Amino acid sequence: MMFFNGLGRFYAFEKAHRLDPTSSGRGVRQFKTALLQRLERENNPTLKGRVQRSDTREMQTFYREYFKKYIQALQNTEKADRAQLTKAYQTAAVLFEVLKAVNQTQALEVEPEILRAHDEVKEKTKTLGPYNILPLDPDSANQAIMRYPEIQAAVSALRNIRGLPWPKNHKKKPNEDILDWLQVMFGFQEDNVSNQREHLILLLANVHIRQIPKPDQQPKLDERALTEVMKKLFKNYKKWCKYLNRKSSLWLPTIQQEVQQWKLLYMGLYLLIWGEAANLRFMPECLCYIYHHMAFELYGMLSGNVSPMTGEHIKPAYGGDKEAFLTKVVTPIYNIISMEAKKSKEQKSKHSQWRNYDDLNEYFWSVDCFRLGWPMRADADFFCQPPGSLSYNKNGENHQPSTDLWTGKINFVEIRSFWHVFRSFDRMWIFLILCLQAMIILAWDGGSPSAIFDAEVFKKVLSFFITAAVMRLGQGLLCLCCFLLYFIMFICEAWTSF
Known part of the structure; x- marks a missing residue:
């Protein structure tokens, strides 16, 4: 078993290096390093546990024993565990893959018994696939x-x-x-x-x-x-x-x-x-x-x-x-989402200059979305970027957009500023200010909490209702001023563009 583990790790390292020679993928370098350390540590114990002199013969012996001990033993039982049998077939398929890789370096023929066993495993793995809750295969x-x-x-x-x-x-x-x-x-x-x-x-x-x-x-x-x-x-x-x-x-x-x-x-x-x-x-x-x-x-x-x-x-x-649906329908829409997200992170654009999921979805709230056609046109306004901004192609490279048909945000456009901290949590700020007013009144009249039951002190404490009304009036006037300011800015922007 230790011998197979060594050969399996070596094959895994070779396959990983073949798929990603530069180790640029996420976690690939750590995976290769861990495999090399394990191979170096278990090299001598693995060699001592060998039975055959040839790696191919050793793998054939191990495959034959595994097939008899696990697959045939599970098949001969009256109520075979479907999950264990599926796992055994998948392991046998991986074993044969390692055996083929080892056999390429040594000119030895695979025994007919092993080939017949592999054909059976290959046929069974087509039906005994992984499942979540329902095993829907014929067996x-x-x-x-x-x-x-x-x-x-x-x-x-x-x-x-x-x-x-x-x-x-x-x-x-x-x-x-x-x-x-x-x-x-x-x-x-x-x-x-x-x-x-x-x-x-x-x-x-x-x-x-x-x-x-x-x-x-x-x-x-x-x-x-x-x-x-x-x-x-x-x-x-x-x-x-x-x-x-x-x-x-x-x-x-x-x-x-x-x-x-x-x-x-x-x-x-x-x-x-x-x-x-x-x-x-x-x-x-x-x-x-x-x-x-x-x-x-x-x-x-x-x-x-x-x-x-x-x-x-x-x-x-x-x-x-x-996989046509993934490549031709889902991928183009996901690419535009990715472009907008990168623009918001790398270019530090204003919130009104890039679209999130809600903004993109609002495009489909109007009959104008049918201008996309079917299949969706790549030059439609939905897939365009604003003029003067950098967009990103499938490889993540920057390029200038070829058109200025960017739809932008359609309905609500959020203007983010420091004042939104106060606007979003206005109830909390008003509550804290009113509590502060009540505590100051109590402290001024003796500092004891029981002083609130005094008629004069209680009248003074009730004054925080007046404070709350004044603060709500101020908040309303401030919102009105902000609305007028945004309206004037919108008119000026529209006049300039016209």
Whole structure:
């Protein structure tokens, strides 16, 4: 075991150095240094523990023993622990990777027994992947959590892919569901699809189990649960459409048998967009804009629309390539967020000269946001920077913006100053001043707290109501003066620009 640890650390160091030769990544230099120190410390004990003279033969022996001791032993048990078996297969895959790397330096053939074992491991790792709560691979159907009727009903509903137009070159896999279809057509990340599959199943199952009266125990999804989850998911989207006076893209078919499938597709698409949006979740109306267009494209696909040029089913406007949604939709918006953040930190701009998440999201509160088009135009005003300021490209390098269509802040513009400390905490300051006034009165009339019960002293203490009224009047006059000052500044700025 110690021998494998040494070879594994050496392979890890070699791979890290190959990926980042200059050690410029975060924590890479510390990682390499720690590995080198550990290798130097355990070099002699590792050599003493060798059985074979060749590194390749030693690794083959270790791989064979590991496969028999862990994988075959777990397979032979009646109730194999799914988590332990998954971990054993993943470890075996890493072992074979190290074995291949060692074998490149020594011209020795790998034994057929090990190759057969690796083929089995490779096949199993495709299905026994990592999961959060629900093991959805075919070998885990007998797991306790997968026996709940609500879980089975949600899984069965998601696996209804009847009538969906798959691409011609698609290679089908067992137990495909509607989220796999959405991944293929819209180009979502594989791990995001796995996470949102569990998310949607658990949402449906949790609502399904709370229905009154109780639904039948047969594995069939209750329509009431489906409608309730859909209502909660699209509450903000429908409000956004109503606010902008636009019809939503949630159109359902006339054939009753397809309604449930379409609803699940709309919900799955929304969760996949939300799951892959990362920091764009701070911009909910921006997500509504993205979903509005993608749901419309989804409706076109489900309606059987065919491209007149190629004769194939239509695809998303940005293309359905692998990870296309991340690179062509999320990344451009995140880049503009990153540019604005860097401008605020490095250029020390005024607060009114850069946009944060709220300011960028306010762009989608108006019908003007539809000028972005779909796919979003790179030269739109949303992606522009103010004239005379430095923006940043994808590599973080400074460059001058090519246009002056910067939208800036749309609604509220905060003017930050030292006086905001008093303006934001006005109640606290007034309370402290009134307490100070009361304590001065008590101190002047003897200094005893019981003096407040004296009629004359109590009348003097009640004078702090007059002080509070005067301070509130002063605060109101000060706010009015500030408003007039900002209004005059706005008029002068507008006149100058005109």
